[in-house]
Amino acid sequence: MIHKLIQKIQKTDAPIVVGLDPMLSYVPEHIQKKAFSEFGETLEGAAEAIWQFNKEIVDKTYDLIPAVKPQIAMYEQFGIEGLKVYKKTVDYCRSKDLVVIGDVKRGDIGSTSAAYAAGHLGKVQVGSNICRGLDEDFITVNPYLGSDGIKPFIDVCKEEKKGLFILVKTSNPSSGEFQDRLVDGRPLYELVGEKVAQWGADFCGGSYSYIGAVVGATYPETGKTLRKIMPKSFILVPGYGAQGGKGKDLVHYFNEDGLGAIVNSSRGIIAAYKQEAYQKFGPENFADASRAAVEAMIQDLKEARN
Amino acid sequence: MIHKLIQKIQKTDAPIVVGLDPMLSYVPEHIQKKAFSEFGETLEGAAEAIWQFNKEIVDKTYDLIPAVKPQIAMYEQFGIEGLKVYKKTVDYCRSKDLVVIGDVKRGDIGSTSAAYAAGHLGKVQVGSNICRGLDEDFITVNPYLGSDGIKPFIDVCKEEKKGLFILVKTSNPSSGEFQDRLVDGRPLYELVGEKVAQWGADFCGGSYSYIGAVVGATYPETGKTLRKIMPKSFILVPGYGAQGGKGKDLVHYFNEDGLGAIVNSSRGIIAAYKQEAYQKFGPENFADASRAAVEAMIQDLKEARN
Numbered sequence: 001m002i003h004k005l006i007q008k009i010q011k012t013d014a015p016i017v018v019g020l021d022p023m024l025s026y027v028p029e030h031i032q033k034k035a036f037s038e039f040g041e042t043l044e045g046a047a048e049a050i051w052q053f054n055k056e057i058v059d060k061t062y063d064l065i066p067a068v069k070p071q072i073a074m075y076e077q078f079g080i081e082g083l084k085v086y087k088k089t090v091d092y093c094r095s096k097d098l099v100v101i102g103d104v105k106r107g108d109i110g111s112t113s114a115a116y117a118a119g120h121l122g123k124v125q126v127g128s129n130i131c132r133g134l135d136e137d138f139i140t141v142n143p144y145l146g147s148d149g150i151k152p153f154i155d156v157c158k159e160e161k162k163g164l165f166i167l168v169k170t171s172n173p174s175s176g177e178f179q180d181r182l183v184d185g186r187p188l189y190e191l192v193g194e195k196v197a198q199w200g201a202d203f204c205g206g207s208y209s210y211i212g213a214v215v216g217a218t219y220p221e222t223g224k225t226l227r228k229i230m231p232k233s234f235i236l237v238p239g240y241g242a243q244g245g246k247g248k249d250l251v252h253y254f255n256e257d258g259l260g261a262i263v264n265s266s267r268g269i270i271a272a273y274k275q276e277a278y279q280k281f282g283p284e285n286f287a288d289a290s291r292a293a294v295e296a297m298i299q300d301l302k303e304a305r306n
Numbered sequence: 307m308i309h310k311l312i313q314k315i316q317k318t319d320a321p322i323v324v325g326l327d328p329m330l331s332y333v334p335e336h337i338q339k340k341a342f343s344e345f346g347e348t349l350e351g352a353a354e355a356i357w358q359f360n361k362e363i364v365d366k367t368y369d370l371i372p373a374v375k376p377q378i379a380m381y382e383q384f385g386i387e388g389l390k391v392y393k394k395t396v397d398y399c400r401s402k403d404l405v406v407i408g409d410v411k412r413g414d415i416g417s418t419s420a421a422y423a424a425g426h427l428g429k430v431q432v433g434s435n436i437c438r439g440l441d442e443d444f445i446t447v448n449p450y451l452g453s454d455g456i457k458p459f460i461d462v463c464k465e466e467k468k469g470l471f472i473l474v475k476t477s478n479p480s481s482g483e484f485q486d487r488l489v490d491g492r493p494l495y496e497l498v499g500e501k502v503a504q505w506g507a508d509f510c511g512g513s514y515s516y517i518g519a520v521v522g523a524t525y526p527e528t529g530k531t532l533r534k535i536m537p538k539s540f541i542l543v544p545g546y547g548a549q550g551g552k553g554k555d556l557v558h559y560f561n562e563d564g565l566g567a568i569v570n571s572s573r574g575i576i577a578a579y580k581q582e583a584y585q586k587f588g589p590e591n592f593a594d595a596s597r598a599a600v601e602a603m604i605q606d607l608k609e610a611r612n
């Protein structure tokens with residue numbers, strides 16, 4: 001799958017991923033109204049609204065981008081109805097040949113991590129049948145529980161040719177509270193980065209590993225260091241746009257081959273129509289605003305890398 | 307909710323929680339067969355099998371115990387069908403007046419943590435209605451992203467009078483890889499424990515805080531230290547039984563009031579009928595074996611605390 005991701009990045013010349021993190025407040029009123037008239041002001045109605053919102057954004061952007069990253073929390077907030085739309089979104093994006101990165105930040109121990117891995121990336125045996133649960137291409141994983149929490153995910157990735165992005169340094173203000181603490185004189189995130197490099201060393205699809213890392217856009221110097229510590233890991237970079245990261249800050253997240261990073265924007269793209277720059281589109285044409293925002297982001301990153 | 311948990315622990319004299327972590331391989335053949343004959347060897351069939359399994363165990367043990375802890379990964383592995391049974395299990399246990407600890411180990415930043423908190427502990431606004439998603443009483447949370455990832459969960463707990471157990475020191479062999487690393491001469495888990503104590507300080511329901519911690523049974527000395535660092539935090543203790551922890555190892559996880567800890571056993575109870583000690587019950591009476599295993603665990607912990 002890392003192969004496919006790289007090919008698609010090269011084809012689109014867009015090392016970007018659209019974060020499908022729909023808040024109900026992002027969904028234009030006409031879509032909410034229609035969904036509520038059909039399913040009521042219920043979890044089902046809310047789920048239908050975000051599904052229609054997602055679908056239109058995907059339809060208007062899929063040819064420009066290699067990948068999407070649905071944030072499962074935004075679906076989980078609507079309970080089972082929301083999770084059904086998460087699954088529907090994953091399947092729809094895969095049908096459009098997009099690489100789907102499930103931003104699920106799961107992580108547990110042994111058999112529990114194995115269950116998460118089976119549900120998100122692999123398969124389960126039911127009687128004599130093989131069944132698949134949520135079936136994303138990549139997922140994000142939390143490393144706090146150490147190697148034996150990560151290994152079950154890696155095993156499934158190996159079997160399924162799928163991949164992981166492991167949290168190393170997150171984009172939020174208090175990420176430093178634990179991640180930056182010095183261990184033997186070096187921040188914890190560097191140790192986690194080294195582990196990611198080790199875990200991924202044996203699982204390369206060409207020049208890059210299946211096992212990538214999450215490093216926030218908001219800490220460019222950290223990105224530079226971690227790029228060197230994990231030369232073969234793709235870096236998934238959240239925090240671009242709404243969280244403050246800019247293209248020029250991200251140049252060191254890439255390797256000299258122009259690859260090695262994929263930059264996420266969520267709100268900046270899916271709720272673009274709410275920004276002054278794209279207001280002319282209006283809520284009715286929200287997905288055209290998203291397309292314009294994708295084009296601007298591609299351009300920003302292109303200039304930064306040149 | 308910490309109030310209710312304490313009251314129920316006192317009433318049952320059982321500081322234990324039954325981990326409803328059903329693997330399909332734990333479910334006796336007669337239940338699997340019936341479920342598959344109705345729903346096929348499908349995700350739906352698997353989900354039905356684990357639902358019937360759970361229900362019978364809850365029916366046979368609910369009067370002895372204060373709480374259950376369904377591990378969501380075991381449901382998530384069966385995709386949406388599994389998650390429906392997670393929700394059904396949560397609702398059923400609440401209808402039996404059990405305290406439900408959703409073992410979900412979620413954790414993210416700002417608005418994403420807020421979405422998880424809304425989905426698992428709180429509510430969402432849909433049009434003019436208030437709706438509830440998964441609606442557990444407590445959940446487990448991962449601290450790697452720091453305070454601003456935890457705060458949104460605490461806000462919802464405050465509003466809903468619900469609670470958290472934050473991962474501090476997990477029970478798995480490689481938990482030490484990051485959690486034990488020395489920061490200013492002290493293991494990282496102590497720093498996390500201090501944060502848990504701080505986060506919880508303002509949110510007490512009587513003598514204990516809404517904000518608890520997870521500390522594995524497999525590291526008794528660590529439990530002793532962390533008990534002192536977080537005097538007002540309830541400790542959720544995994545790793546008893548199948549993972550090697552015993553009652554006598556856990557005495558220091560409790561405060562002098564005999565409270566402050568709740569010990570989880572999953573496989574040791576729900577798959578008790580597979581152990582030699584309970585084989586006499588046979589697969590048909592698997593839930594009676596679970597009841598006997600609960601009684602033995604209560605006794606073991608009682609002896610340890612005396």
